[in-house]
Amino acid sequence: MSNWQADPLHPIAVLVDELRAEDVTLRLNAIHRISTICIALGPERTRSELLPFLQESLDDDDEILLALAEELGAPFVEYVGGPEYGHVILPLLEHLAGVEETLVREKASQSANQVCGLLSQDQVDEHFVPLVRRLSTGEWFTSRTSATALYAAAYPKATEGVRAELIAMYSKLCDDDTPMTRRAAAKELGGFAKQLSHDELVKDLLPAFRKLSTDDQDSVRLLTVDAMIAIAEALSEDECKNLLGGTMKSLVQDRSWRVRYMVADHFVQLAKAAGQDIVREELVTAFVALLKDNEAEVRTAAAGQIPGFAELIDRESVLARILPCIRDLSTDQSQHVRAALGSQISGLAPQLGKDATIEHLLPLFLQLLKDEFPEVRLNIISKLEVVNDVIGIELLSKALLPAIVELAEDKQWRVRQAIIEYIPLLAKQLGVQFFDDQLANLCMGWLGDPVFSIREAATINLRKLTEVFGVDWAKETIIPRVTEMGQNVNYLYRMTTVFAITTMAPALDVDSIRSSILPTVVTLSEDRIPNIRFNVAKAFEVLSGTLASQEGGPELVSSEIIPAVDKLRTDTDADVRFFAEKAAEKARQVATGESQSEEVAMTDD
Known part of the structure; x- marks a missing residue:
C-alpha cells in the first residue's frame, strides 16, 4: 500500500476524494490545484507518488483531461525537479495525446512540445523521440495525428542519425491510410519544413509535400497551402519556379473551390514567398483567374488580397490586368464580393496616384456608394481617408453626402x-x-x-x-441644440438631453459647463419624471468628476452642484435619493479637494 493510501489527510488522498466527486467543477478545481499539491509533496514525491497516481486515474471525462493536459506544460517541469527530470512528465502526455477528443490531444501535444524545449539532447533522444516513434506507429489514427505536431520540436534537438529517422517517419505519416492523419501531417508540414536544412527539405520532404498537394481529399490539399508558403520561403526564386511552380498552378486550378479559396486567402503571402520572377510570369495570371472564379467565396477571398498583391507588381500590370477584374467585381452578383471589394479598393489609390485614381477608381467608388447592400457602402465610407489623402475631399464630397444620408435613414x-x-x-x-x-x-x-x-x-x-x-465649436454648434431638447414636452427628448450632457461632459471645460450645461441640468433636476431626476443625479456625479481637475472646477461644484444635489437627496423617489447620495459624496470630495489629494497620493505610491 502506498503512503498516501494509508493516510486520509495525505495531499494525494485528498486529491483522490476530489477527483471522485460527481461535481465536475470540484474535479476541475482539483486538477488546477495540482501545482499546490506538488509544492506540498516536493519534487521527489511528485515523481514517485503523484505522477504514477495520475497515470493510473486518467480514465475521466474530456473536460478533466483537457485541464490536466494544460497543467502538464513547461511550468510543471519545475515541480518534478527541473529540466533534468522533465522527461518523467512525457508518459502522461503520451497517454493524453492518444485520446479521442481532439482538443485534449492538441493541448497534450502543445504541452509535450513545451517540455521538449527544456530537455537536453540526450533526453530528447532517449525519451522524446521514442514517444514520437510510438505515437507515429500507433494502431489508432488519434495517436498518429498527435505525433505530427511533435516533429518540429523534436527535430532541432535530436542527434544527426535520429533526424534522418524523423524525416522518414514524417514522410510515412504523409502517406498514411487515414485522411485524418494526412490532414494533420499537411497542417504541421510547414512548421516541420522550417526546421530542416535546405538540402533535406528539397531531397526528403518535398516529395511528401507534392504527394499531399495531390491527395484525393480536398480537406488535405487545402492545408498544403500554408506548407507551400513555408517551403517557398526557404527556396531561391529559381527553385520556387522549378520545384513549386507546377504545384502552385494546380492548386489555383484545383477542382475543389475550398482549395482555391485557401490559395486566394493566402495569395499575398504566397506571392511574397515565391519571389518577383514567378509573380510576374505566373502569379498575375493566377490571381486574375481567382478574381474571375466561378465561386463567390473564392472571389471574395481574392478581393481581400487586391491591395497587397498590387504592391508586388508594376502599375501598368495593375491597370491592364487587375483593374478590369475590379470593374467586374464592383457589379458582382454576390453582395459579399462587393462588400469585400469595398473594404479593399481604397488601398489601390496610393499606388495608382491622383490622376489614375480619379480616372479609374473614383467612378467605382461612386458606384459602390450607391450599392443597394448597406455593408458595401459602409465599407467604402470607412476607408475613404486613404482616397482623401490622394485626391482631396472636394471630388468625393458631392457623391459622399447622398450615400451618408441614405445610410443614416436606413430601416x-x-x-x-x-x-x-x-x-x-x-x-x-x-x-x-x-x-x-x-x-x-x-x-x-x-x-x-x-x-x-x-x-x-x-x-x-x-x-x-x-x-x-474643439470645445468652442461644441459651445456654438452642438450644446445649444442639446439644451434646447431639454425643454421638449416629450419625455424621451429630455432624457436624451441628460444622456448627451453626461456623455459629453468629459470633453468640456469649466466655462462651457458653467454657462451652457449646468443651467439645463439644474432645471431638469426638478423634472416631474423620476427617471429623468435620477439620471440627472448621475450627470451631477460625472460633472463633478470632470470639474475636479480643472481650474475653478471645485468652486463651481460647491456653488452650483452641491445645492442641487442636496435637494435631490430629499426626493420622494427612492432611486433618485440613492443616486443623489452617490453624487453628493463625489461632489463633496471635489469641493473639499479630497479626490485630488487621493489621486496625488496614488501617483506618489
Missing part, C-alpha cells in the same frame, strides 16, 4: 448605428465647414431616434465630434 437600426460610428472619422476628413453645412442636422436627428441604441450612439458621437472640432 435597419444596426446600419444607422454603424454610420454613426463612422461620423467622427468623416468629420475629420471633411472638415468643420462641410460638417456644419451638411451633417450637423443629421447628427442631431439621431438623438430623437426611436431605438435607444441609436440615441446612445448619437450621444457618444457628439463627444467624439467635440474632441475633433
Whole structure:
C-alpha cells in the first residue's frame, strides 16, 4: 500500500476524494490545484507518488483531461525537479495525446512540445523521440495525428542519425491510410519544413509535400497551402519556379473551390514567398483567374488580397490586368464580393496616384456608394481617408453626402448605428465647414431616434465630434441644440438631453459647463419624471468628476452642484435619493479637494 493510501489527510488522498466527486467543477478545481499539491509533496514525491497516481486515474471525462493536459506544460517541469527530470512528465502526455477528443490531444501535444524545449539532447533522444516513434506507429489514427505536431520540436534537438529517422517517419505519416492523419501531417508540414536544412527539405520532404498537394481529399490539399508558403520561403526564386511552380498552378486550378479559396486567402503571402520572377510570369495570371472564379467565396477571398498583391507588381500590370477584374467585381452578383471589394479598393489609390485614381477608381467608388447592400457602402465610407489623402475631399464630397444620408435613414437600426460610428472619422476628413453645412442636422436627428441604441450612439458621437472640432465649436454648434431638447414636452427628448450632457461632459471645460450645461441640468433636476431626476443625479456625479481637475472646477461644484444635489437627496423617489447620495459624496470630495489629494497620493505610491 502506498503512503498516501494509508493516510486520509495525505495531499494525494485528498486529491483522490476530489477527483471522485460527481461535481465536475470540484474535479476541475482539483486538477488546477495540482501545482499546490506538488509544492506540498516536493519534487521527489511528485515523481514517485503523484505522477504514477495520475497515470493510473486518467480514465475521466474530456473536460478533466483537457485541464490536466494544460497543467502538464513547461511550468510543471519545475515541480518534478527541473529540466533534468522533465522527461518523467512525457508518459502522461503520451497517454493524453492518444485520446479521442481532439482538443485534449492538441493541448497534450502543445504541452509535450513545451517540455521538449527544456530537455537536453540526450533526453530528447532517449525519451522524446521514442514517444514520437510510438505515437507515429500507433494502431489508432488519434495517436498518429498527435505525433505530427511533435516533429518540429523534436527535430532541432535530436542527434544527426535520429533526424534522418524523423524525416522518414514524417514522410510515412504523409502517406498514411487515414485522411485524418494526412490532414494533420499537411497542417504541421510547414512548421516541420522550417526546421530542416535546405538540402533535406528539397531531397526528403518535398516529395511528401507534392504527394499531399495531390491527395484525393480536398480537406488535405487545402492545408498544403500554408506548407507551400513555408517551403517557398526557404527556396531561391529559381527553385520556387522549378520545384513549386507546377504545384502552385494546380492548386489555383484545383477542382475543389475550398482549395482555391485557401490559395486566394493566402495569395499575398504566397506571392511574397515565391519571389518577383514567378509573380510576374505566373502569379498575375493566377490571381486574375481567382478574381474571375466561378465561386463567390473564392472571389471574395481574392478581393481581400487586391491591395497587397498590387504592391508586388508594376502599375501598368495593375491597370491592364487587375483593374478590369475590379470593374467586374464592383457589379458582382454576390453582395459579399462587393462588400469585400469595398473594404479593399481604397488601398489601390496610393499606388495608382491622383490622376489614375480619379480616372479609374473614383467612378467605382461612386458606384459602390450607391450599392443597394448597406455593408458595401459602409465599407467604402470607412476607408475613404486613404482616397482623401490622394485626391482631396472636394471630388468625393458631392457623391459622399447622398450615400451618408441614405445610410443614416436606413430601416435597419444596426446600419444607422454603424454610420454613426463612422461620423467622427468623416468629420475629420471633411472638415468643420462641410460638417456644419451638411451633417450637423443629421447628427442631431439621431438623438430623437426611436431605438435607444441609436440615441446612445448619437450621444457618444457628439463627444467624439467635440474632441475633433474643439470645445468652442461644441459651445456654438452642438450644446445649444442639446439644451434646447431639454425643454421638449416629450419625455424621451429630455432624457436624451441628460444622456448627451453626461456623455459629453468629459470633453468640456469649466466655462462651457458653467454657462451652457449646468443651467439645463439644474432645471431638469426638478423634472416631474423620476427617471429623468435620477439620471440627472448621475450627470451631477460625472460633472463633478470632470470639474475636479480643472481650474475653478471645485468652486463651481460647491456653488452650483452641491445645492442641487442636496435637494435631490430629499426626493420622494427612492432611486433618485440613492443616486443623489452617490453624487453628493463625489461632489463633496471635489469641493473639499479630497479626490485630488487621493489621486496625488496614488501617483506618489
